[in-house]
Amino acid sequence: MEKITSNQNSKVKAWRKMQSKKGRLKAGEYIIEGWHIVGEAISHHQKLLGVMVVDEAFLTKLAVDSTRVPTYLITPEIAKHISATETPQGVFAILRTADYHNTIPKNLAGSWLLLDNIQDPGNIGTMVRTADAAGVSGIVFGNGSADIYNPKVVRAMQGSQFHLKLFSGNILDWLSKLKAQSIPTYGTELNDQAVSYQEVKPTSSFGLVMGNEGNGVAPEILAAVDQNLYIPMKGEAESLNVAVASGILIFHLVQ
Amino acid sequence: MEKITSNQNSKVKAWRKMQSKKGRLKAGEYIIEGWHIVGEAISHHQKLLGVMVVDEAFLTKLAVDSTRVPTYLITPEIAKHISATETPQGVFAILRTADYHNTIPKNLAGSWLLLDNIQDPGNIGTMVRTADAAGVSGIVFGNGSADIYNPKVVRAMQGSQFHLKLFSGNILDWLSKLKAQSIPTYGTELNDQAVSYQEVKPTSSFGLVMGNEGNGVAPEILAAVDQNLYIPMKGEAESLNVAVASGILIFHLVQ
Numbered sequence: 001m002e003k004i005t006s007n008q009n010s011k012v013k014a015w016r017k018m019q020s021k022k023g024r025l026k027a028g029e030y031i032i033e034g035w036h037i038v039g040e041a042i043s044h045h046q047k048l049l050g051v052m053v054v055d056e057a058f059l060t061k062l063a064v065d066s067t068r069v070p071t072y073l074i075t076p077e078i079a080k081h082i083s084a085t086e087t088p089q090g091v092f093a094i095l096r097t098a099d100y101h102n103t104i105p106k107n108l109a110g111s112w113l114l115l116d117n118i119q120d121p122g123n124i125g126t127m128v129r130t131a132d133a134a135g136v137s138g139i140v141f142g143n144g145s146a147d148i149y150n151p152k153v154v155r156a157m158q159g160s161q162f163h164l165k166l167f168s169g170n171i172l173d174w175l176s177k178l179k180a181q182s183i184p185t186y187g188t189e190l191n192d193q194a195v196s197y198q199e200v201k202p203t204s205s206f207g208l209v210m211g212n213e214g215n216g217v218a219p220e221i222l223a224a225v226d227q228n229l230y231i232p233m234k235g236e237a238e239s240l241n242v243a244v245a246s247g248i249l250i251f252h253l254v255q
Numbered sequence: 256m257e258k259i260t261s262n263q264n265s266k267v268k269a270w271r272k273m274q275s276k277k278g279r280l281k282a283g284e285y286i287i288e289g290w291h292i293v294g295e296a297i298s299h300h301q302k303l304l305g306v307m308v309v310d311e312a313f314l315t316k317l318a319v320d321s322t323r324v325p326t327y328l329i330t331p332e333i334a335k336h337i338s339a340t341e342t343p344q345g346v347f348a349i350l351r352t353a354d355y356h357n358t359i360p361k362n363l364a365g366s367w368l369l370l371d372n373i374q375d376p377g378n379i380g381t382m383v384r385t386a387d388a389a390g391v392s393g394i395v396f397g398n399g400s401a402d403i404y405n406p407k408v409v410r411a412m413q414g415s416q417f418h419l420k421l422f423s424g425n426i427l428d429w430l431s432k433l434k435a436q437s438i439p440t441y442g443t444e445l446n447d448q449a450v451s452y453q454e455v456k457p458t459s460s461f462g463l464v465m466g467n468e469g470n471g472v473a474p475e476i477l478a479a480v481d482q483n484l485y486i487p488m489k490g491e492a493e494s495l496n497v498a499v500a501s502g503i504l505i506f507h508l509v510q
Contacts (some may be wrong), residue, residue, distance in 0.1 A: 013497040014506070082487075122377075126496045131493055134489060134490055163492065235387045235391065236387055237387035237413070237418065243496065247500070251486065
């Protein structure tokens, strides 16, 4: 295990750069941190390009095979320097960003959640976890949505990226491919010109678009889907949190 | 309108104390801030005990009748001093804490969401908004849950406290009163010894208990309800966010 004690070390500099999208794109790698997520990566047999810990005993606890994975003992100061949190747990790993994430798969049978310009990393993470729990096949991060490998998104996803596939893409392109395969596509609207989601039958294949926290789904996307859904509200609140709305719709739609 | 320019002013000191539960209990008052929530309080005819603004024109915009409500022009420094946010909007109001909130109503016909030890103010706020949207009658903040008038909770509720009733109380007491009126009571459990929520029919009156983010509903409460519900998960995520789970259950249960 290599010991690193300086923030000026070239590896430390490289890890820190992964906080930015530019840095991640250039490296083709991203950083994960915390016991839960690093543990999930290991239990899902992800290829680790490096593991960094503040305490040698952590490697044993993680069951990392240090003959196959480069491992680094770092100081608490370095941990703080490369962490996206105020109080890092002192456990990090480097993963390759997935190469599939820009290509639309040929066979789209399955359920897809498409994020149109969702901005809050906490909302995105909760939506990914919810879709994961519901057994959704994959998630498409559309234009304007936060980056898949943004550290705050990664933390909020809690390792769900190892369970389902995450894509970056143009939602209109995805919708036209879904429609070409006769898979129903749904947008979401707050007004009652849309159809109540309760009128839609559960199905094994669908594409559901959820929209921006403030502005909803973009008009050109609302126009491109087969049907727009709304959640009837009996009370006085003007809207639902986008992650809660996703949960209600996805758990209704999945068969 | 009274002009206040010093953080040492006795009113400013009193407003600042409302950040703490002790301060709110002593005053019997709480502070709200931001255009949306103050506007909601006004449009729902809440009795305002004071309105504080950083710009005189804000009063006109809010349509506050300054002959009936004490109004104060404060400096941006004071706004920052009494605010719970980093970038206050410069609009505040003081409200009386509700006196009903410790008493269980006699007639419990209606739908009730009971929070057992929910700690994250963001989760609580989202749950209140969701319950509000679904037309739930009231919410009970059980032991260990964040304080109803905690500024972070108030901000996250977005004014829903003006639409439905919020109570502080002992959940076991509430459950026994609900049961005495033959109103079905539900807990939530993650294991499949519980009943799938889909097997429960929607109804106009019920009590639903949601539990702590990490530990779930307390065992003595699980034992006291008529039935424990779970949300079947097909995917790999281990759990749902508590606010998302509430949304799925409430929107299924309300008739």
